Amino acid sequence: MIDPRVLRDDPDRVKAAQAKRGLSGDAVDRALAADTARRTAIADFERLRAEQKQLGKQIPQAQGEERAELLARTKTLSADVRAAETAQTEADEEWRQALLAIPNPAAEEAPAGGEDDYAVISEHGTKRDFEAEGFTPRDHVELGKILGAIDIERGAKVSGSRFYYLTGAGADLEFALVNMALDQARGAGFTTMVPPTLVRPRAMEGTGFLGQAADDVYRIEGQDTYLVGTSEVPLAAYHSDEILDAETLPRRYVAFSPCFRKEAGSHGKDTRGIFRVHWFDKVEMFTYTTLEDAAEEHLRLLGWEKEWLDKLELAYRVIDVAAGDLGLSAARKYDCEAWIPTQGRYRELTSTSDCTDFQTRRLGIRGRFEGGDVKPVATLNGTLTAIPRTIVALLETHQQADGSVRVPAALQPYLQGRELLEPVLG
Template sequence: MIDPKLLREDPDRVRASQRLRGSSVELVDQVLEADERRRSSIASFEQLRSEQKSLSKQIPRAQGEEKQALLARTKELSAQVKAAEAEQAEAEQTFQRLMLELDNIVEDGVPAGGEDDYVVLEEVGTPRDFAAEGFEPRDHVELGRLLGAIDVERGAKVSGARFYYLTGWGALLEMALINMAVDQALSYGFTPMIPPSLVKPRAMEGTGFLGQAAADVYRLEQDDLYLVGTAEVPLAAYHSDEILDADQLPLRYAGTSPAFRREAGSYGKDTRGIFRVHWFDKVEMFSYCHPDEAAAEHRRFLAWEREFWDKLEVPYRVIDTAAGDLGASAARKFDIEAWIPTQGRHREVTSTSNCTEFQSRRLSVRFRDEDGVRHVTTLNGTLVAVARAIVAVLENHQQADGSVRIPKALQPYLAGRSLLEPLT
């Protein structure tokens, strides 16, 4: 949720942000009208209540016709106060509902446009020339079958499309990637966490996932709980309704959890393999940060993500995501896109977002310093989304015989193994 004060004082900035995103500009005026109605209804209610309290003090001292007149007016006021209170409640509800529909304010410098209008900030590494090496690269599904590491057929048999089993070295590779990510997070002072994967509606709405992303969320209607699509959700809600001490900031958590996504809008996309699936595990970084430090913290998150992918020795590029491709809560987002040889292009494997005060206002997470009580800034960043990391590692480090070289940094997490070899 954005700051209502900003909306009142600089509505043109909010309109410009909505326009950049391709979201409704008219919504800004609707919210302003709702805010005016809300404040007017509060003033009317308070005026009537003040008169009602004043009369209640006069009645004991009045006599005769004066007292009868005061009693009659009290009866009228009682009905008017009740109606004003209902009007105030309804106006407040309308205002809050519309405020929740507004996206976060886009940070200055974010590229304009949609999904294809990102700006490439840097390219790291050079994709292998497999033709020069004398063989055609296999995709991760075929490599997984040769290594006994991925079983998509039985995944579909048991759970349906976009599910899979990681077996043998595939399962060990997942654990190795998670352990390497957690070790890196620990080295930078993150507190490791295993958060719940089922959350109440407030946590999901508070992080902005019941707006434009609602179609991708799994809901358990009988229990009114949601399966999270990222550990960002329970981590953001961890300190809800709390006031933190400024000296504690930044508070950094690294959550390891499954992520569940319906992929409702991805029909026909990435149907082969485990790149786009309904469930995967990942390690998510999260920070409760002082607003003045948010931009620097965002760059730190990106640097830590890059460090992890440098360790995997996979070519990648860093992009500044365009405004029209930002989630509702993000003011700015940087993506790392790894090179996938059999697709011949870069694909997103991690992202990091600065959500400013958008989530902390919804979840009431604040901090206290010498200037008083204010809302914290929240930031998130995926250190490793395991399924996509496995895809990138297998395809980029494959050998002609179907074996896969293990990056040096990952070897200690696989008992020193430097090569995965096909089953015989």
């Protein structure tokens, strides 16, 4: 959640940040009103509790009628104290919920506007000219059939729409990508992890996935647990309610995990193939660091993502995502979008977000700094590879006229030295 001091001391700044996301300032006004009501409730409870304690000291020394009056007042006051305590608890919860409804203020550098208002930072690689090469590119669905790599029909038969099987070369390609990604992350000093994919509500709420993203989350009925849509969730919650020694920062983790998303609101979008699916595997980077170093760490994460895409020999661009297209927790986000030949456009392949202290305030994660000062730390996340989309980009980018697919040199050692994925169907 946002720093309550910022809300109290500079509400206009928070309203301006809301406007940059395309949101009204009503949530800020509600939070300020809830804060006032909470402070009043606390003062009322403390006043009545102090009076109760004072009466408790007077009663043993009182006699006769005075004692009876004090006892009667104590009885009435006890009920008032209980009512005030209940009112304080309710006011605290209203204040908490009001704070939770306010997104992380977008960074000043983030472009204003919505989904289409991003800023292009850079472009990398060269888009293939298939016309000049003399053939029309096949899409990943057709290539997946030719290679015996993707079985969408049986995925739908067994699990429904937006599910699939990776078979043969497709399954080999997933494991190759995962192992290559983990090797790169280990080489950069990340600690590898395999986190749980079922989490309690606090982990989801603490990372901002029960707010605007709640409709996209799978909830396990009767267990009050959720399937995560990204390992960002269990990695952020890993140190919940802990105080980290500042000398151990940055702490960098990289996790492999399955991810589950309802894809709510995507009806009619990317219905063909495996670009937008309900389940996929992903390798995710995650960092705990100081607030002062968060912006630089954000660029480091972006650098590792670009290194990854360069190894895969993909044409891609980097965009600075507009404030209105940021998730609840992100103050700034960079996307790396790969060129998908048969779609004739760039599509998101990786992203990295700076969440500042938004998640750590929710999850109770702090650092102990010089002089014993204890304060929140920052969290950042960055996708290294989301398997289905990476496979889409690889197959379509590196396909040959005969339906085979060239394997980038960096990936070949992870595919038993194979230079080509060969067709298994004529």
